[in-house]
Amino acid sequence: MHPSHQNQAQWLNRSLLLFALERDGILSRFFRLAFINILSNLMVPLAGFLSVAFLGHLSEIRHLAGVTLSTILFNYLYRTLGFLRMSTTGVTAQAVGRKDREAVLTIGLRSGLIALLLGMIILILHSPARILGFALLSAAPEVKASGQAYYDARIWGAPATLLNFVLVGWFLGREQSGKVLFLSIVGNGANILLDYILIVRCGWESVGAGLATAISQYLMCLVGMILVSREVRWQEIRSLAGKILAASAVKESFKLNSNIFIRTLAFLSTFSLFTNLSSAMGTIVLAENALLLQVITLVVYAIDGLAYATESLTGILTGQRDSDRLLPLLRMAGETSLLVGLTLALSFALFPDSLFGLLTNHAEVLDSLNRDVFWLLPVLGFGAIAFVLDGYFLGLSEGATLRNTALAATLVGFAPIAIAAWLFHSSSLLWLAMSAFMAARAVLLAVRVPRMLKG
Known part of the structure; x- marks a missing residue:
């Protein structure tokens, strides 16, 4: 030709x-x-950039270095558990395509239960995980101290963080990206505001950065649950209890x-x-x-x-x-x-x-x-x-x-x-x-x- x-x-x-x-x-x-x-995705690095800016303007740079060090542990911890978002989206979308509302709800509930269970396990094991994680990381003692303080504050947001993976995946599977964007605005917006209040105004340094992230995850989770409750009745959830497991x-x-x-x-x-x-x-x-x-x-x-x-x-x-x-x-x-x-x-x-x-x-x-x-x-x-x-x-x-x-x-x-x-x-x-x-x-x-x- x-x-x-x-x-x-x-x-x-x-x-x-x-x-x-x-x-x-x-x-x-x-x-x-x-x-x-x-x-929605680009709000994540934006929030991270502003958090770094707040920490980077403190008198001691060890707090920024410590948070950066601790973030390595959280990246491994949360990104490897990202399957909660990925798997939820695909199977939920398939159920939506079949017009199977019961399966859509059951998938969300099952994934949520798994997320909550994993979140509680993380909280139970957070101390030995911190000891092992920081033993594998190389840094000056004062940097490690700041990193551990950040870790100890942020880790309490684990259950909410994992539940948010499921909520985002469930909404994406139902083509409800607008709700995902709204949740991203709530979570990242709250994180930026709390970073300013706790780091800059209260002077809580790396602890403030960790608390800001944890609290923002619970706020995001709460808003997500409210969005779910507006379209799912409690009676439906009760009727599916036996099928979740x-x-x-x-x-x-x-x-x-x-x-x-x-x-x-x-x-x-x-x-x-x-x-x-x-x-x-x-x-x-x-x-x-x-x-x-x-x-x-x-x-x-x-x-x-x-x-x-x-x-x-x-x-x-x-x-x-x-x-x-x-x-x-x-x-x-x-x-x-x-x-x-x-x-x-x-x-x-x-x-x-x-x-x-x-x-x-x-x-x-x-x-x-x-x-x-x-x-x-x-x-x-x-x-x-x-x-x-x-x-x-x-x-x-x-x-x-x-x-x-x-x-x-x-x-x-x-x-x-x-x-x-x-x-x-x-x-x-x-x-x-x-x-x-x-x-x-x-x-x-x-x-x-x-x-x-x-x-």
């Missing part, structure tokens, strides 16, 4: 795809969900959650190893890579908004047994995500001094950044596709696929090149390892798509 004819055929196919999606309302639903999800349903839930847990643990371990290897290469490399990772994290928050929309609609279409629209939805989501990821990556790659100059004024770090900044293109390009595919398979509740691809990407894509980077003391090889990790995730998930459609 002549190239011009081929381009015309591709343009026609894309136009027909968009027309079909818009005719069925999928296009507008996707972008509405994505836009609201992106706004049904053996078969609990077994399926445990299987899905454990697979997502392993997937998330592999993901977090990859980024932690990347940071540790960066540290071994010197302060300048660590500072440079930390700034690049900040950009990646910010872009991923935006891409996750598209992934959440994909997850919700994939689950609903699966519940409706409407597999014909799954592939068009995935193509549209993937192209949009790729456009967002590459556009933002290219912006930082083309104007590194201007954009990274907002984050640091150290000339040696900026010089080092100019050498490695173009690694953002493959990392965020492949990452944009991988995260949307994550959302797609979460919508299908394909936990085993997510687990296997994450483990393979870490062990085969990342680890061998990362070892070479350590041996040769090469930051470029380290970024090649991260690029290979993202590429492996994208490819391994993509090859599973046709098989899922056939299934």
